[in-house]
Amino acid sequence: MKHRSWLIISILVIALMLITACQPKAATSAPAAEKPKFKVALITPNPLGDRSFIDSAARGMERARTELGVQADVIETKGVNEHEAAMRGAIQKGYDLVLGLALDPQLMLDLAAEFPNQKFGAPGGLLTDKPLPANLASNQVEVHEGSFLVGVIAGMMTDSKVVGAVVGGQSPDMDQFTFGYKQGVLAVCPDCKVLVSYLGFDFSNPTLGLETALAQYDQNADIVYQVAGRSGEGVISASAERDKYSIGVDSNQDFIQPGHVIVSMIKRTDTAVFQIIKNAVDGTFKGGFFLMGLADEAAGLSWDEGSTTFAEKGPKEMVDKLPAVKAKVDDYRKQILAGTLKVCNTLKEDPAICDPLK
Secondary structure: OHHHHHHHHHHHHHHHHHHHHHOOOOOOOOOOOOOOOOEEEEEOOOOOOOOOHHHHHHHHHHHHHHHHOOEEEEEOOOOHHHHHHHHHHHHHOOOOEEEEOOOOHHHHHHHHHHOOOOEEEEOOOOOOOOOOOOOEEEEEEOOHHHHHHHHHHHHHHOOOOEEEEEEOOOOHHHHHHHHHHHHHHHHHOOOOEEEEEEOOOOOOOHHHHHHHHHHHHHOOOOEEEEEOHHHHHHHHHHHHHOOOEEEEEEOOOOOOOOOOEEEEEEEOHHHHHHHHHHHHHHOOOOOEEEEEOHHHOOEEEHHHHOOOHHHHHOOHHHHOOHHHHHHHHHHHHHHHHHOOOOOOOHHHOOHHHHHHHO
16 A cells, blocks of 8 residues: 555656646846946056056056946056057957057057047147047146145255256156256255256166266265156165165155155156046046146145155154245145246246246
8 A cells, every 4th residue: 555655656746747847948037248348458658666657557547447347457568669569459459448658649649540439548648739639638747836846845955955856858748847846946945956867768777767866966966856767766776875865756655765755746647547537437538638737636745645754764854854844835835826836837838937947
């Protein structure tokens, strides 16, 4: 009897399985295709790791990745010979926006004309007097006013009354740093001497920066402003080697040689990068030239960001000067923002201001 019961149950189970197998299967919805991400590529002029201009731009890409949810890829090059190939490679890979950082203006213009449906950006600005097409946006961070402020700092803190500047190359955009700095020095120290050395647009040679800065220190300079990308790290090293002082640029470099870097002039390339990407993502992208500066908080000082490295690590006789120096800097900043003090801008040269500085 028990055996017969199990047989009946088994037959019923098999029948149920057959009936179920014959029923039409319910349609299952395929997973929704993930919406393609907005993709942006940044082509660098030299490799990452300069702790300055290029690394600042990379931080702008990271911010866009975090805040805007975009795919943001940094494509490093080793120099000018690789720039065009890297740009064309990014275009071919279908990036929605291709950013060229400090690349040849004519290259950017030619590519924009060749690929009119491709959006391009130049977050480091473009040094050209040609009008930009609708698919190419240039964000120029103006640095003359921030450089004026670090010049005031150098002019007030120098003991030798000789200060220097080591600059990556001589051009109107690079001279924004040089002339603004010189004007700031002379505003507070009219009898100071300002030494200026150019590196022939070699921005990736710390040894050259070191040797050039050492030569200025040997001419009695005690503070040197570096505006030379990775080459500028050699300037900062030289300040420690000679037990003198330097001023950093683009990013906060106060920590590289603590107690020797008095302050850094911040150029917010990260902000320029982020703004172009944001405009492209939200549909407000426009071609043309756009300026950002001290009033936009796109330029300023490492002290503005809360850096206290020099105050904590510098020698007492220099640190004791800081309160008066900061008060003077704040006063000049207010004058600049109010429009009552004009700083030499070599991109819009006013002979009355700039010529006496040559």
